[in-house]
Amino acid sequence: MRKVACIGAGMTLFRRRLQETPKEMCWEAARMALDQAGLEIGDVDAVVFGSAPDAFDGIHMKGENVLDACGGIGRPYVRVFTGGGTGVFSPIAAYWHVASGLFDCVLVVNEEKMSSCQPHPQSVFGHIWDPILDRPLKPNLVWIFAMEMNRYMTVHNVRYEDVAAVAVKNKRNAVGHPCAQLADPHITVEDVMNSEVMAWPVHRLDISPPSDGASALVVCSEEFARTHRIESPVWFAGVGWNIDTTFWTDRDLYFPEYLANAAKIAYKQARITDPRRQIDFAEPYDPFDYKELHHMEGLGLCKKGEAPRLTREGVTQRDGDLPTCPSGGLLGVGNPIAATMGIKVGELYLQLSGQAGQRQIPHEVRTGVTNAWGDLMQFSSVVVMRA
Amino acid sequence: MRVGIVGVGVVPFRTVTPEYSWKEIMYEAAQRAYADAGVDPRADVGSFVTCAEDYWEGFGIFDEFTPDQLGAVLRPACTVTGDGIHGLAQAMMQIQAGLADVVVVEAHSKVSDLLTYAGVVHHAFDPIWNKPLGGHPYYVAGLEMDAYLRASRVGEKACAAVVAKNRQNALTNPRAAHGSKVTPEDVLASPPISAPLKDLDVAPLADTSIVLVLAAESRARKLAANPVWIRGVGWSSDSPWLETRSWTTAAYAAMAGKMAYAQAKIRNPAKEVEVAEIDDKFSYKEPQHLEALGLSKKGSTANAISRGDFDIGAKLPVNPSGGSIGCGNVIEASGLHRVAEVVLQLRGEAGQNQVDHPRTGLAASWRGIPTATGAVAVLGVGR
Amino acid sequence: MTAKEVRWPGKELTAKEFYNKVTVTRYRPEAKFAWSAGEAMSRFLAELQRGRLIARSCSSCKRVLFPPRMFCEECFRPTDAWVYVRDTGTIETYSISYIDLDAKRIETPVYVGVVSVDGASPKMGIMHYFGEVAPETIRIGLRVKAEWKPAHEREGSVLDIRYWRPLRRGE
Numbered sequence: 001m002r003k004v005a006c007i008g009a010g011m012t013l014f015r016r017r018l019q020e021t022p023k024e025m026c027w028e029a030a031r032m033a034l035d036q037a038g039l040e041i042g043d044v045d046a047v048v049f050g051s052a053p054d055a056f057d058g059i060h061m062k063g064e065n066v067l068d069a070c071g072g073i074g075r076p077y078v079r080v081f082t083g084g085g086t087g088v089f090s091p092i093a094a095y096w097h098v099a100s101g102l103f104d105c106v107l108v109v110n111e112e113k114m115s116s117c118q119p120h121p122q123s124v125f126g127h128i129w130d131p132i133l134d135r136p137l138k139p140n141l142v143w144i145f146a147m148e149m150n151r152y153m154t155v156h157n158v159r160y161e162d163v164a165a166v167a168v169k170n171k172r173n174a175v176g177h178p179c180a181q182l183a184d185p186h187i188t189v190e191d192v193m194n195s196e197v198m199a200w201p202v203h204r205l206d207i208s209p210p211s212d213g214a215s216a217l218v219v220c221s222e223e224f225a226r227t228h229r230i231e232s233p234v235w236f237a238g239v240g241w242n243i244d245t246t247f248w249t250d251r252d253l254y255f256p257e258y259l260a261n262a263a264k265i266a267y268k269q270a271r272i273t274d275p276r277r278q279i280d281f282a283e284p285y286d287p288f289d290y291k292e293l294h295h296m297e298g299l300g301l302c303k304k305g306e307a308p309r310l311t312r313e314g315v316t317q318r319d320g321d322l323p324t325c326p327s328g329g330l331l332g333v334g335n336p337i338a339a340t341m342g343i344k345v346g347e348l349y350l351q352l353s354g355q356a357g358q359r360q361i362p363h364e365v366r367t368g369v370t371n372a373w374g375d376l377m378q379f380s381s382v383v384v385m386r387a
Numbered sequence: 388m389r390v391g392i393v394g395v396g397v398v399p400f401r402t403v404t405p406e407y408s409w410k411e412i413m414y415e416a417a418q419r420a421y422a423d424a425g426v427d428p429r430a431d432v433g434s435f436v437t438c439a440e441d442y443w444e445g446f447g448i449f450d451e452f453t454p455d456q457l458g459a460v461l462r463p464a465c466t467v468t469g470d471g472i473h474g475l476a477q478a479m480m481q482i483q484a485g486l487a488d489v490v491v492v493e494a495h496s497k498v499s500d501l502l503t504y505a506g507v508v509h510h511a512f513d514p515i516w517n518k519p520l521g522g523h524p525y526y527v528a529g530l531e532m533d534a535y536l537r538a539s540r541v542g543e544k545a546c547a548a549v550v551a552k553n554r555q556n557a558l559t560n561p562r563a564a565h566g567s568k569v570t571p572e573d574v575l576a577s578p579p580i581s582a583p584l585k586d587l588d589v590a591p592l593a594d595t596s597i598v599l600v601l602a603a604e605s606r607a608r609k610l611a612a613n614p615v616w617i618r619g620v621g622w623s624s625d626s627p628w629l630e631t632r633s634w635t636t637a638a639y640a641a642m643a644g645k646m647a648y649a650q651a652k653i654r655n656p657a658k659e660v661e662v663a664e665i666d667d668k669f670s671y672k673e674p675q676h677l678e679a680l681g682l683s684k685k686g687s688t689a690n691a692i693s694r695g696d697f698d699i700g701a702k703l704p705v706n707p708s709g710g711s712i713g714c715g716n717v718i719e720a721s722g723l724h725r726v727a728e729v730v731l732q733l734r735g736e737a738g739q740n741q742v743d744h745p746r747t748g749l750a751a752s753w754r755g756i757p758t759a760t761g762a763v764a765v766l767g768v769g770r
Numbered sequence: 771m772t773a774k775e776v777r778w779p780g781k782e783l784t785a786k787e788f789y790n791k792v793t794v795t796r797y798r799p800e801a802k803f804a805w806s807a808g809e810a811m812s813r814f815l816a817e818l819q820r821g822r823l824i825a826r827s828c829s830s831c832k833r834v835l836f837p838p839r840m841f842c843e844e845c846f847r848p849t850d851a852w853v854y855v856r857d858t859g860t861i862e863t864y865s866i867s868y869i870d871l872d873a874k875r876i877e878t879p880v881y882v883g884v885v886s887v888d889g890a891s892p893k894m895g896i897m898h899y900f901g902e903v904a905p906e907t908i909r910i911g912l913r914v915k916a917e918w919k920p921a922h923e924r925e926g927s928v929l930d931i932r933y934w935r936p937l938r939r940g941e
Contacts, residue, residue: 001485013780017788020780021515028779053447058797060442060510063468064758067624074642076622077760078477079468083448089465093477099484115788122873128447131803132811133837134897136929138871143882146865147897154863154910178778199867200879200905213780239486243454243464245843246410249884250836250894253863261461375451408808414841421846429846445803455843497806506800518797 004098005225005233006091006349006385008037008218011342014181014334017115018212022057023069025214026111029342030070033107033216037230044218045103046076050090050110052083052337052374055124058116070109082241082381083128084287084374086110086338089381091345092239094219104224111214112336121210128376130246142207144377146199148253149290153201155254156305158293160201164192165311166289167205167331173318174328176358177343181211181334192289208287211334215342217349232353237367238270238384248376259298259371259380266369267300270384275300275369279384281351281361282322283344283370286329292316295371296324298380323361326351344370345383352387390479391607391614392766394424394600395727400564400593400715403499407594409444413495414456416596421458424600424610426489428458432600433487435464438474438494438719442507445500457493457598469622470494470752471597471723472762476620478601488603494724495596496717504592512757517629525589527756529581531634532671536583538635539678543583545689546670547574550587550712552698553667557709559739564593564715574670588670593715597723599730615730618747618765619653621646625759632759637672640679640751643763648681651765653747656681661745662732663703664725666753666761667710676751677705680763699740707732707740722752726764733768810838813852815926821918825855825890836890855889857916858937862886862895864908885914885934901933913937 010032012018012025020028026049034040047070049063059065063079070077080086080093087110094106114121125141152158167187174183187205195205225233242262244251251257263275272278284295293307301322302310310316316324327333327347330340348368350356371382396419398412407415421428428435437453446452450466453459463486467474471494478490501507508524536542548571557566569587577586600610607614623642626632644656653659663682667673674692677683682703683691691697697705708714708728711721729748731737746768753761788794807815810826814837817824825836826849834853835842842849864883870876881903886895900908901917914934924930 011778013778013782015780015782017783017785018780019783019787019793025780032779054441055447058799059514060507060799060801061440061468061754061758064511064624064627064754064760065513067627067760072624073626074623074638076476076643076646077624078473078622080477081448081466081468082450096477096480096484096486099486100480101483102480120873123871124447126447126871127441127445128451130452131445131805132807132815133928136927137882137897137899139882139897140867140869140871140873142869142873143865143867143897146867147863147883150865150910151863179780196868197866198869199865202865241463241465242461243450243459245460246452246455247837247839247843247894249862249896252893253884258461262463265463375448378451378454405806406809408806408811411808411810411840427846429844442799442801445801445805455839456841458843458846460843500803500805502802502804503800506802510797510799510801514797515795519795 002099002101003222004095004219004236005222006217006219007225007230007233008033009342009346009349010036011179011215011346012213013179014211014213014336016209016211022111022113023066025113026066026069026109029214029216030107030109033218037218039218041071044071044105044107046097046106047072048090048094048097048106048108049079050086050338050341052086052112053124055127056112056114056117056121066111071107082374082379084337085372085379085381086374087340088344088370088372088383089241091217091341091383092241092381095236095239098219098221105220108217108219110338110341112339113212114210114336115212142199142202145288146202148377150201151253152290152294158308161189161193162308162312163290164189166292167192169317170286170325170329170331173326174332177328177333180328180332182209183328183332206289208330208335211336213334213336213339215339215346217345234349234352235386236383237386238266240265241381244378248378255304256294256298256380258378259295262380262382263299266382266384276302279367279369280365281326281368282324283327283347284324285371285373286325286331287335289331291373292325299369299371319362326359326361344372348385352385388483389604390482390601390617391604392599392617392730393602393607393611393614394420394426395730396420396423396598397562397727398596399562400595400717402564402593404594409497410456412497412596413493416598417457420598420600426600432489432491434481434490435459435462436474436478436490436492437466438469438471439466440468440719442510443501443718457491470719470721470754470762472726472750472752472764473622475723475726475764476622479617479620482601482603488606490601491598492601492723493598494720496594496720498592498718499594508756524756525584526581527629528669529584532584532669534634535671535675540686541674541689543575544571545674545692546588547571548692549670549673550574553706553710553712556699556707556740557713560709560714563709563713565591566709566713584669590668590711590716593717595717595720597720597727599723599727613734613768615733616767618767619647619650620764622762629757637675637679639759639761640676643761644680647763647765653765660703660747660749662707662729662742662748663705664708664728664750665705666721666751667706667712668716668753668755670712672753680751699742704742707742722750722762725750725752729766733766810840814838818930819924819926821921823855823857823887825853827851827853833891834889836887836894837896855887859885859887859895859914861910861912861914863910864900866905881908898931899933902935915941
């Protein structure tokens with residue numbers, strides 16, 4: 001099998017509202033990734049685009065609309081879509097473009113412009129539910145998080161302050177990220193616990209913000225990296241993805257089995273048998289603070305119900321034994337759904353190539369894992385990367 | 388590594404399918420494909436791909452609503468927001484990358500659930516430059532038809548003959564929804580939509596679901612006596628800007644064709660391709676795509692059409708299935724439908740519409756207005 | 771992206787700037803749908819109107835599938851028979867929501883969650899509202915019963931159940 005590398009990353013600021021159009025954001029991120037890899041668009045053989053619901057940007061077939069800004073004219077160009085899981089899934093699609101032998105160099109661009117949607121980006125999430133079973137109840141997206149969080153906390157007897165500690169860690173970590181929307185060096189667990197209740201047990205500061213933003217990666221074959229004298233390629237070691245039933249009310253929400261499946265597939269490819277020992281740091285998807293804990297358990301980085309204790313003991317701090325969300329995560333940097341690629345797979349690339357600047361994990365790291373999560377609490381994508 | 392198609396499932400096209408939910412129509416196609424391939428989706432399939440766009444379906448994230456009916460629960464599955472041949476290409480690459488041995492591709496149309504088809508097509512227009520202009524979105528097809536006819540010497544009569552041929556072919560295709568005896572004169576006399584585009588130049592909508600089962604070469608040989616091989620796949624896009632794209636030639640089809648021909652080592656497509664299923668969402672698209680794909684020489688297409696060179700008994704039968712005009716426009720499923728029809732032709736299972744022993748076939752798709760995106764698959768049997 | 775990159779693209783707008791008409795175009799898509807409910811959901815809705823909950827059984831995995839479906843996603847085969855389930859169940863999880871569909875705050879909170887339904891296979895249920903509960907009394911594991919709308923008000927919708935309320939003594 002061909003080895004596949006990530007050799008460049010770019011991203012825009014993540015902000016509640018950006019002036020740039022979806023096309024302009026895509027172009028900025030794409031140009032930046034190419035610059036970082038030292039390439040021009042002519043070096044790119046194919047383009048993969050990732051984005052979440054069309055309704056945010058307010059364009060049907062939005063992948064078609066932005067393709068010029070992604071370098072897609074005259075190139076094989078495709079958009080993949082797995083809801084919130086897209087942020088880590090479009091790089092997987094780029095991986096198979098290269099690993100198949102069909103392409104040598106692929107540009108991945110992910111974009112989300114949530115501020116276009118009025119009156120509030122949340123309104124879009126009204127349409128992600130089953131039209132017969134769920135939509136008549138006028139559900140808010142926060143409900144499903146609240147229901148999952150409550151189930152998880154009840155089954156494992158988790159204290160709320162241990163969940164809030166994740167939000168504090170990530171918002172503090174984000175201080176080192178130049179694109180961050182909600183970095184806060186002084187935030188405390190009390191701040192999170194005292195923020196207003198949105199849908200109990202979810203408080204306002206448990207949630208990542210809606211954001212505008214774009215990110216891009218350059219993915220290539222081993223030979224391409226060699227002939228273009230790329231200095232510090234970071235390698236895809238394993239990829240996996242998995243989906244559970246649409247009938248989410250038929251599942252026990254306390255544990256993400258689909259994520260465990262996706263991780264198992266990725267770990268097999270990466271020859272990882274003991275994730276806690278063989279993985280040096282993690283960027284689990286953290287749109288809500290409890291999701292980091294949920295995902296650490298799904299990724300097999302600890303036993304079921306053990307993640308809150310690791311957080312409490314400081315193991316997941318940037319200088320801890322298992323740094324988790326050193327980027328600042330979605331909670332700190334922002335959540336332009338698919339564009340979070342820049343702080344998930346993008347952060348793996350930057351950390352493993354020693355380019356994370358202020359955010360660089362102080363000890364040597366050689367293997368990292370990330371995941372994203374989407375659809376109706378039912379899908380996960382996993383990428384393992386090595387220096 | 389070669390990838391073969393070992394299973395085909397098609398739900399016969401119909402204008403409305405009130406008895407099925409979108410899940411149930413997909414389940415129907417999946418069952419047929421798995422039975423055809425002799426696979427158990429719960430045990431044998433490594434990955435599933437669905438081709439869908441949210442606004443066609445009326446969902447925020449349609450990917451949520453796909454796994455159960457395909458047998459994909461707790462398995463790798465994803466959505467490609469593209470035409471069925473885009474999905475086919477992703478599935479093929481997953482196999483070649485070693486991620487799975489057997490991959491399932493699904494595409495469907497439940498467009499009868501959509502009450503405002505024109506409104507949704509219009510929603511794909513650029514929000515700043517084109518949306519404010521309003522109008523029925525098919526004016527873009529009128530503009531393109533006008534530009535193409537002027538540049539190509541293909542006339543409205545030739546386009547009308549394409550409609551008559553495809554409607555006729557559909558009469559004997561049990562999967563088609565819109566077969567009928569239509570004369571070129573009927574087409575020319577039908578009411579204008581956006582001149583020169585007329586009512587009968589437009590492929591009517593239909594519902595269906597299509598499922599294909601793909602397998603790596605070694606698995607394919609075990610699963611099927613005579614697998615149909617994917618010899619090449621190409622996909623490409625011209626500019627999304629209406630203002631700057633090529634109107635007279637289908638540049639996306641030419642680029643996608645070039646890519647697929649290179650993989651298939653086809654140098655002279657007009658000689659080597661023996662059956663073609665080409666996008667005809669509008670009548671003029673068939674000759675325009677034929678020229679872009681090198682299957683008909685520019686300048687001679689009108690004559691070839693009037694001679695009947697693309698009829699079922701001729702040297703290069705084009706859209707023997709009846710195409711979108713005869714079977715129905717099934718939006719993102721259009722490309723996968725054409726692949727399915729070519730597979731049946733290459734297997735010799737196309738019934739009354741069977742072409743004489745083809746060994747190489749081609750399927751080409753276009754994502755429709757307002758896109759300039761298309762995909763091409765070259766398929767073959769034998770060594 | 772560290773030393774080499776100095777410019778992080780993107781110009782932030784304030785809400786006031788954002789709503790300035792010079793930089794905004796408005797569009798409301800015309801996108802209306804009427805989904806065919808299909809065989810399983812059509813019967814489910816018809817039974818709701820009659821004040822009953824119905825499921826489908828799979829003779830292969832022996833599960834009683836609720837909400838009902840015409841095929842078993844585990845066995846990938848057609849389901850076999852219609853089975854009525856009870857209108858009582860257990861709260862699997864819940865939330866107390868202070869925001870509406872558009873994330874606006876609401877005065878009276880909504881109790882919402884998942885009920886696993888008695889008579890269906892374990893953990894199989896639906897999302898719905900809870901009533902006659904308070905933050906102190908609602909809990910995971912609470913036994914509940916559907917509070918139906920009167921027959922003449924029911925129209926074949928999940929809203930034919932007003933909410934689920936705690937089981938009363940003797941129920």
